[in-house]
Amino acid sequence: MKDFDPAKSFGPAIAEGDPYRLRGDEDETVAFLRDLAGDERALELAIGTGRIARPLAATGVRLDGIEISQAMVDVLRTQPGGTDIPVTMGNYRDVPVDSTYRLIYVVYNTIHNLLTQDDQVQCFINVANHLTDDGVFVVEALPHGALHLSDNQYVHAESVELKEVRLDVARYDPVTQLLDESHVSLSPGGVRLFPIVTRHIWPSEMDLMARIAGLRLRERWGAWDRRPYDGASRNIVSVFGR
């Protein structure tokens, strides 16, 4: 997508709607991560408005976050528990913090927001450098099949209401593995576009990125409730360790 700027894709218009966009699996996600965190500090890459970080911190986990969008952090600070979590502004690829962690995680398919293989590999390497010896890196990614591509594209009707229709429109380039996507809102007020580009990876590619970083796959699930990962899965939850 020409002129797409990842740093601007989660601006104020997205941030303001974000806290209300729960996915319904937050309790399972928090329970899964809580088990792995133990009594050590944990780090969320791309913390956003704290959809997972706030309830996880509420269970007693001491948490740090990294985020690139000031608009998302501004909304985080207005949410219950949102002022207690230290956030470093920056690109999570670089893991720009000093500490080491027993648990580092990136959820909600945000690993795909890094747009080159190099950036994704760098992320795994930098995460490995910030894990304790017994530490784990948890990644929630989107399986290719969940995109429902036909001829490398799709149009999904996200919602059809009296005063607004929302469409999710995308084209996929199998060479770069980039998905150019826009959420399109049609209403009497006009047309609004919410563009996003993501780079999609097979689980096997992710496992090789982990190996390059000195990590190995420890567990892989089809959802946060630990159901098996298979060809019909709509989610990939992977746990990597040394």
Ligand SMILES: C[S@@+](CC[C@H](N)C(=O)[O-])C[C@H]1O[C@@H](n2cnc3c(N)ncnc32)[C@H](O)[C@@H]1O
């Ligand atoms: C889908 S949201 C997920 C937010 C939160 N983790 C959650 O589960 O609700 C993606 C977030 O990643 C942030 N983000 C995208 N690319 C980033 C990058 N390279 N470094 C840091 N944050 C990034 C966006 O600003 C946005 O807040």
